[in-house]
Amino acid sequence: MLKYQHIANEIEKYIEDHALKQGDKLPVLEKLMTQFGVSKSTVTKSLDLLEKKGVVFQVRGSGIFVRKHKRKGYINLLASQGFKNSLEEFQLTSEVLQLKVTKPTQEAAVNLNVELNQDVYYVKRIRYIHGQPLSLEESYFNKAIITYLNKEIVAESIFNYITEGLGLKIGFSDTFLHIGKLNEEEAKYLELEKDEPKLEMESVFHLNNGQPFDFSKVTYNYQQSQFFVQASSYSL
Amino acid sequence: MLKYQHIANEIEKYIEDHALKQGDKLPVLEKLMTQFGVSKSTVTKSLDLLEKKGVVFQVRGSGIFVRKHKRKGYINLLASQGFKNSLEEFQLTSEVLQLKVTKPTQEAAVNLNVELNQDVYYVKRIRYIHGQPLSLEESYFNKAIITYLNKEIVAESIFNYITEGLGLKIGFSDTFLHIGKLNEEEAKYLELEKDEPKLEMESVFHLNNGQPFDFSKVTYNYQQSQFFVQASSYSL
DNA sequence: AAGTGGTCTAGACCACGGC
DNA sequence: CCGTGGTCTAGACCACTTT
Structure with missing residues (x-):
């Protein structure tokens, strides 16, 4: 499996396991890079993927946050x-x-x-x-x-x-x-x-x-x- | 303006100006790199953006193609x-x-x-x-x-x-x-x-x-x- | 000023399609 | 086999937010 896909899955699982909610902050890029042992671009690519899927949003100068709406059954x-x-x-x-x-x-x-x-x-x-x-x-x-x-x-x-x-x-x-x-x-x-x-x-x-x-x-x-x-x- | 945004705009304009249709082939990556004088990653980022917008689709080993549906007024x-x-x-x-x-x-x-x-x-x-x-x-x-x-x-x-x-x-x-x-x-x-x-x-x-x-x-x-x-x- | 994400590069190597 | 796109890296530099 591709590294950036794997990392995206891991991050998504992390959000799930820790029951994070809209607006909760994820570890910073630097942290994710070392944690997964990959370059910055690869982590960024994972996060872009998750952003497309509507799982996170990134704010420059501030951090990476969970995006999650509340409605079920849609x-x-x-x-x-x-x-x-x-x-x-x-x-x-x-x-x-x-x-x-x-x-x-x-x-x-x-x-x-x-x-x-x-x-x-x-x-x-x-x-x-x-x-x-x-x-x-x-x-x-x-x-x-x-x-x-x-x-x-x-x-x-x-x-x-x-x-x-x-x-x-x-x-x-x-x-x-x-x-x-x-x-x-x-x-x-x-x-x-x-x-x-x-x-x-x-x-x-x-x-x-x-x-x-x-x-x-x-x-x-x-x-x-x-x-x-x-x-x-x-x-x- | 960001390079990759500018390039994306240019490519979109190119498609428009040449009245390209679904399935028409765009110049290859190498060509786009030299034409715009940027690195591969930057062209790729432009194309990813256009792909998200539904303007093109990329096929590995084959090329970059125009994506366009026919219906109007939607x-x-x-x-x-x-x-x-x-x-x-x-x-x-x-x-x-x-x-x-x-x-x-x-x-x-x-x-x-x-x-x-x-x-x-x-x-x-x-x-x-x-x-x-x-x-x-x-x-x-x-x-x-x-x-x-x-x-x-x-x-x-x-x-x-x-x-x-x-x-x-x-x-x-x-x-x-x-x-x-x-x-x-x-x-x-x-x-x-x-x-x-x-x-x-x-x-x-x-x-x-x-x-x-x-x-x-x-x-x-x-x-x-x-x-x-x-x-x-x-x-x- | 320090922290954090975003852009961009040059280049290595990989995977797939078509000749 | 060659052409073409995809992944990944290390690092420089930029832009925005927070302290």
């Missing part, structure tokens, strides 16, 4: 592929409604950057939290990249299979959010009424070489879904 | 304080409904980390896009930090005033999203019906030293609002 929109991290303490299950190899819709073809006659996996499933329907998902996977899927994989974590099983590396994702009203089918699956609010999330996931491999449309039950985003000021 | 959830960047090409106006110095609500006091008897600025305004109501905003500013506000400032960009006028530096923000149904007052301002969908966004903005200075609750017109988030894989 889905982190930046933890890419959804919940596993944000909601790991909750009871999540999923039901696979459909799994097949087919041709993409126009929309899926555009987003996956494939031709209309190329094969894709189509997956439709419902996610439950504490037995309540949380979301209805439709996903398209480029079969040229994701060469094989089955019900077992799809019932568990597809992304875990992609990284572990297929040895692929996920690079980045684009996610688009809309608010609207449920249609009849969505309402049925989510156990709500037609025309009640919904959040629709469309995501395109790319490998680390930039190839899109997954286009997903997820409809959330508005009663169960809350999201958070931690931003840092590189946006000026 | 609000970037990471560009902290809202629209200015994402929607700058659209006609945005705002109407100030209220501006006063008062005591915080319980909720605002908790989020701003102030006592209930400390002064805060309370601002209520509506944002319009192309003359259509986009959002209804209620904001609380810690008066100990944001020492002065007036109608003119509030009608324009408050954040611009905070950075330029007051010389403060914004550090990071936490944003929470909920979906719900409009109440009567919200419906009136947004020119919708009661019980129609709404997106409610609560944000806490912090200075670069970690102090929270702004707690805002924004209710979006579901017909006007679409959001996007670009994630990168540091989430593993």
Whole structure:
């Protein structure tokens, strides 16, 4: 494992183990350098990583501090592929409604950057939290990249299979959010009424070489879904 | 200006000027180093910055590529304080409904980390896009930090005033999203019906030293609002 | 003035992709 | 094998905060 990743993990563990709260001060750079026996740049890189993840913030001339918000049960929109991290303490299950190899819709073809006659996996499933329907998902996977899927994989974590099983590396994702009203089918699956609010999330996931491999449309039950985003000021 | 920021700006401008598209290749590191006359680390830092901003992605052994999604009119959830960047090409106006110095609500006091008897600025305004109501905003500013506000400032960009006028530096923000149904007052301002969908966004903005200075609750017109988030894989 | 983080360099070596 | 990006170092110097 890379040094700076390892150090970042250690620091995160340290925060966890000592139950540090927002604003608590971490050891100074010098201390961390000697403690881990690495150069300043490496420690800095670890801290930059933790800053991106929203775990710490650094103040010049002052120190390194813990960043931690208090709310629980929110889905982190930046933890890419959804919940596993944000909601790991909750009871999540999923039901696979459909799994097949087919041709993409126009929309899926555009987003996956494939031709209309190329094969894709189509997956439709419902996610439950504490037995309540949380979301209805439709996903398209480029079969040229994701060469094989089955019900077992799809019932568990597809992304875990992609990284572990297929040895692929996920690079980045684009996610688009809309608010609207449920249609009849969505309402049925989510156990709500037609025309009640919904959040629709469309995501395109790319490998680390930039190839899109997954286009997903997820409809959330508005009663169960809350999201958070931690931003840092590189946006000026 | 810092070298790496300047270089990042230049590269972004280069992409813009040459109308590069997703997947287009940028000059190699070596080239950028000599072109800008800086060390490898500095170019790398620029590229990391652009990667965080979702402008490029780097592939080891292969090159540096442009990252660009096609959809227009989406609000970037990471560009902290809202629209200015994402929607700058659209006609945005705002109407100030209220501006006063008062005591915080319980909720605002908790989020701003102030006592209930400390002064805060309370601002209520509506944002319009192309003359259509986009959002209804209620904001609380810690008066100990944001020492002065007036109608003119509030009608324009408050954040611009905070950075330029007051010389403060914004550090990071936490944003929470909920979906719900409009109440009567919200419906009136947004020119919708009661019980129609709404997106409610609560944000806490912090200075670069970690102090929270702004707690805002924004209710979006579901017909006007679409959001996007670009994630990168540091989430593993 | 002392403490602490941020920027930048020059260079060594490593890891991955593509020819 | 070569081109290309990624990690890591040691050290100089800078900028902001705290005492």
